[in-house]
Amino acid sequence: MYNLVMKDLKLGVNPWFFVLPLIMGGLMLIPGWIYFIVPLYFCFITIPNMFGGFKSQNDLMFSTMMPVTKRDIVKSRITVVVILELMHLLAAMIFSIFTFRLYPHLTYIFYPPHMGFWGLCFIMLAIFNIIFISIHYKTAYKYGAATTASTTAAILFAGVAQWAGIQSPWVNDIFYGSGTDNTVLQLSILMAGLVIFIVLTFIAYRIAVKRFLKVEIL
Helix, strand or coil, rough: HHHHHHHHHHHCCCCCCHHHHHHHHHHHHHCCCCCCHHHHHHHHHHHHHHHHHHHHHHHHHHCCCCCCCCCHHHHHHHHHHHHHHHHHHHHHHHHHHHHHCCCCCCCCCCCCCCHHHHHHHHHHHHHHHHHHHHHHHHCCCCCHHHHHHHHHHHHHHHHHHHHHHHHCHHHHHHCCHHHHCCCCHHHHHHHHHHHHHHHHHHHHHHHHHHHCCCCCCC
């Protein structure tokens, strides 16, 4: 599987997508922006272009000709997706540190990028993963419907979460008010989001393997 991952990282993925997290992360420096959009650019740009590249390269046929199992093909591709997702989140998190230093007294309308916010971002990407990966591996070739459905679901989650942050006094206090000074609470939300990300991505992997085993490669 390691060789499959390296094949994707070196040959399948355009080097631009390793630079993109830094560029998109820089958007965190915009004061009071809708910061959910920063990781969503992974869904908007990276996934459709990356999987479009795999399709144009006939990567599926090439991979199945190698002495590897279908399970390893799925596992390596999901690993690459997760690596790029983590790059996007990590870059955005680093830039958010400078955001707080640049605008220490800013009044936020949308979520400020505290640790709890990143927990919500992990959940958003977890939802994206389980929908995209599950649908895509019905064929392991078509990606348009999978991208549309998963991106729509991620946007809806972000929208509902942001609405709750504005409308609910309890949620507002956690992400805007006194809860932001509670390190244990913020870290707990981050860890909970990370766990959900791992669990849903693993479930997506299991579903993808089950479906891919039934795909006829011509």
